[in-house]
Amino acid sequence: MAKRNHHFSFAAASARYDAWWLxxxxxxxxxxxxxxxxxPASAPRSNHATLRDRWLDAKFQVxxxxxxxxxxxxxxxxxxxxxxxxxxxxxxxxxxxxLVFGESTSWCQHTVHELADWERFIATPPDFNNPYWQxxxxxxxxxxDRFGGRFYVAQPDLHGNYDILAGLRGPEDLCLDLIDDxxxxxxxxxHASRAYLEAYRRVYQRLTxxxxxxxxxxxxxxxxxxYIPSCDFLCLVSKDIGEDFIRPAVEQETAPMExxxxxxxxxxxxxxxxxxxxxxxLNAVQWVFGAGHxxxxxxxxxxxxxxxxxxxxxILAEDAADALHVLRELGPDGxxxxxxxxxxxxxxxxxxxxxxxxxxx
Amino acid sequence: MPQLSELTAAxxxxxxxxxxxxxxELLAAGSAPQDIVEKxxxxxxxxxxxxxxxxxxxxxxxxxxxxxxxxxLKLLEPLLASAGIKPKYTAIIGTVQGDLHDIGKNLISMMxxxxxxxxxxxxxxxxxxxxxxxxxxxxxxxVGLSALLTTTMPAMKDTVRILKAxxxxxxxxxxxxxxxxxxxxxxxxDGYAADAGTAVDIAKKLVGQAA
Numbered sequence: 340m341a342k343r344n345h346h347f348s349f350a351a352a353s354a355r356y357d358a359w360w361l362x363x364x365x366x367x368x369x370x371x372x373x374x375x376x377x378x379p380a381s382a383p384r385s386n387h388a389t390l391r392d393r394w395l396d397a398k399f400q401v402x403x404x405x406x407x408x409x410x411x412x413x414x415x416x417x418x419x420x421x422x423x424x425x426x427x428x429x430x431x432x433x434x435x436x437x438l439v440f441g442e443s444t445s446w447c448q449h450t451v452h453e454l455a456d457w458e459r460f461i462a463t464p465p466d467f468n469n470p471y472w473q474x475x476x477x478x479x480x481x482x483x484d485r486f487g488g489r490f491y492v493a494q495p496d497l498h499g500n501y502d503i504l505a506g507l508r509g510p511e512d513l514c515l516d517l518i519d520d521x522x523x524x525x526x527x528x529x530h531a532s533r534a535y536l537e538a539y540r541r542v543y544q545r546l547t548x549x550x551x552x553x554x555x556x557x558x559x560x561x562x563x564x565x566y567i568p569s570c571d572f573l574c575l576v577s578k579d580i581g582e583d584f585i586r587p588a589v590e591q592e593t594a595p596m597e598x599x600x601x602x603x604x605x606x607x608x609x610x611x612x613x614x615x616x617x618x619x620x621l622n623a624v625q626w627v628f629g630a631g632h633x634x635x636x637x638x639x640x641x642x643x644x645x646x647x648x649x650x651x652x653x654i655l656a657e658d659a660a661d662a663l664h665v666l667r668e669l670g671p672d673g674x675x676x677x678x679x680x681x682x683x684x685x686x687x688x689x690x691x692x693x694x695x696x697x698x699x700x
Numbered sequence: 701m702p703q704l705s706e707l708t709a710a711x712x713x714x715x716x717x718x719x720x721x722x723x724x725e726l727l728a729a730g731s732a733p734q735d736i737v738e739k740x741x742x743x744x745x746x747x748x749x750x751x752x753x754x755x756x757x758x759x760x761x762x763x764x765x766x767x768x769x770x771x772x773l774k775l776l777e778p779l780l781a782s783a784g785i786k787p788k789y790t791a792i793i794g795t796v797q798g799d800l801h802d803i804g805k806n807l808i809s810m811m812x813x814x815x816x817x818x819x820x821x822x823x824x825x826x827x828x829x830x831x832x833x834x835x836x837x838x839x840x841x842x843v844g845l846s847a848l849l850t851t852t853m854p855a856m857k858d859t860v861r862i863l864k865a866x867x868x869x870x871x872x873x874x875x876x877x878x879x880x881x882x883x884x885x886x887x888x889x890d891g892y893a894a895d896a897g898t899a900v901d902i903a904k905k906l907v908g909q910a911a
Contacts, residue, residue, distance in 0.1 A: 439800065441798065441800065442798070442851070443849075443851060444849070446800045510759075510803050511759075511763055511803060511806060514759050514760035514763050515760065515763055515764065515767065517760055518714070518760050518761075518763075518764050575758060575759035575760070575803075576758050576759065576760060577757070577758045577760075577761075580758075580760070605877060610755065629877055629878060630850045630877075630878035631877070631878040631879060631880040631883065
């Protein structure tokens with residue numbers, strides 16, 4: 340039997356993701372994994388005066404990614420890509436929100452200070468000339484040029500619907516607004532979702548024009564519009580609010596997509612799983628149980644519920660043993676394994692991929 | 701004269717206008733401000749806490765109840781202060797250094813106020829030194845540490861270590877999405893709460909008040 344090549348292959352990975360989106364499998368499920376680098380990446384050193392300067396320095400971000408990708412061969416179906424990123428509130432910045440940067444994430448300063456301000460927001464068109472969006476565009480252009488087709492450029496993180504509003508208003512005040520004037524908030528959300536779709540359209544067209552496939556921080560592949568819809572605000576609200584307010588907004592945002600995987604974040608959001616599974620354009624679910632809430636093996640019932648509803652699942656396994664246990668329990672169809680703990684070396688990674696092949700036969 | 705039970709029901713339902721009106725009517729009829737707080741408002745928030753623990757209500761409903769109580773307290777606090785009546789227990793709360801998330805911390809703070817604790821909210825990104833200084837300054841019975849990011853859990857551990865090393869009698873309670881009872885035990889915290897409803901029960905136990 341010919342020895343299998345376990346290095347990343349765009350053609351093979353694309354075919355595996357094509358099958359996975361539809362709840363099926365090819366030779367095996369898609370697998371995302373990492374190997375500890377033999378040599379540390381010679382990344383450029385940051386001499387930035389502030390974290391903000393570092394985050395928004397497109398050249399530095401692209402060179403850092405290039406150094407990392409160059410020193411870390413990609414295995415399995417882990418797309419070797421650069422993720423242009425300023426944090427989760429990028430769409431909120433289109434409406435004037437400023438970001439505050441931490442080491443590994445950013446926060447949004449609120450610009451909607453009282454209920455009546457939503458009318459002003461609804462009358463405000465999104466501003467794609469703001470420095471955050473411009474930084475993302477610069478990162479995309481620089482990366483496509485620097486990588487020369489060797490690595491891929493991913494879509495940025497676009498949080499939609501009520502997460503945009505929460506960024507502008509703060510989640511607690513948004514909760515109160517939903518009680519005080521639900522129809523005003525619904526109109527505001529529809530406006531936010533239109534901006535989200537325009538942001539997506541711009542990113543999609545730009546990356547497509549550069550010959551990039553559709554991928555993002557959630558490292559799938561698809562040749563056509565695909566994204567990872569989400570609503571972290573879900574964890575705060577009842578099933579009724581999820582059904583009456585959030586479901587229509589997510590439907591609006593997923594209407595133009597060919598493929599979608601919903602990012603369901605945290606046990607407090609799990610009571611909305613039924614609603615998520617009824618989204619008409621949904622292909623898959625990324626269930627993020629989060630740190631402190633066990634391993635993927637502890638959440639088999641959630642995965643089974645998704646599979647029984649005809650949706651594919653991404654498994655966020657802690658390590659190889661966790662991933663293999665879930666694979667044995669669920670079977671290989673409609674399953675995408677992501678192994679969080681890096682393998683010590685390439686031999687361990689390829690041995691794991693071989694085992695996934697055998698279990699998928 | 702309205703009954704205190706009517707006030708309790710108004711708070712639990714988050715009816716701000718009714719809560720304020722009933723408070724005014726009770727005061728006008730001669731009810732003691734302390735009774736209005738302890739027998740009218742606090743039981744209303746206790747109902748809310750129980751409903752939240754059972755997933756019968758969620759954050760928006762909890763927030764409207766807290767807002768109703770806050771409006772009533774605006775009327776009552778000057779009267780309580782002039783009579784020299786203060787909450788029996790004082791709590792310090794904040795999100796640990798490096799973490800700017802605040803909703804979990806705010807919910808706990810709100811529920812503690814609802815249980816008639818005096819709460820000093822230090823905000824987000826709070827250093828261990830700042831917690832320590834506030835605990836000393838206010839002679840706090842309880843310090844609450846919140847974290848949402850796994851990357852800031854070490855800061856929580858350091859803060860607990862520094863507070864313990866200072867030898868204060870203050871109890872330390874921790875919480876947040878990535879925090880578990882096991883982690884709380886490991887870092888030497890006195891208590892852990894999984895949600896805002898439970899946080900009241902744990903806080904009462906830690907300060908020695910029957911839950």
